[in-house]
Amino acid sequence: MSRQRSMEAILASEYVSIGELTRLTGARYSTLKFYTEEGMLPFEQAEENLTRRYLREATVELIFRIKQLKADGLSIPQIKAALKEEQ
Template identity: 50%
Template sequence: MSRRRSLEVVMQAELVTVSELVQLSGMRYSTLKYYTETGILPFIQIDMGLVRRYPRLHALERLEEIRSMKDNGMTIQQIVDHYLSESAE
């Protein structure tokens, strides 16, 4: 098991874990896992390990977009449909 990185290190990292993304975004772990499973929060899986890494800047931007969409009345299913249709283009 690896040591936890300090918040200062995490804030400068190119790739972060879901736990680190929880710290940075303030969102719940279960919410981020759900977004990952629905495909609206992309990740990188390095090697054959189970640890998923998220591009920090892209993930934080995406989470802010999702928050904004929800604040504007979109449902999670509408948001999922939006991103899935966007990736199909």
């Protein structure tokens, strides 16, 4: 098991892991994994260890946008459509 990076190190990084995104946003790991699998959270994959890396600032903003749309009562298909329109 790998050691967790400090919040200071996470906030200084351009890229973060899905676990670090849970710490930054308060979202559940399973929720972020679902959003990733649904194509709602873009990521890069490092070939050497197959770890998904997310752009920290853009992804945190996107997660909070998804949370807001969900709070507004939108379904996942509606959220996906709204995100696509915003691009």
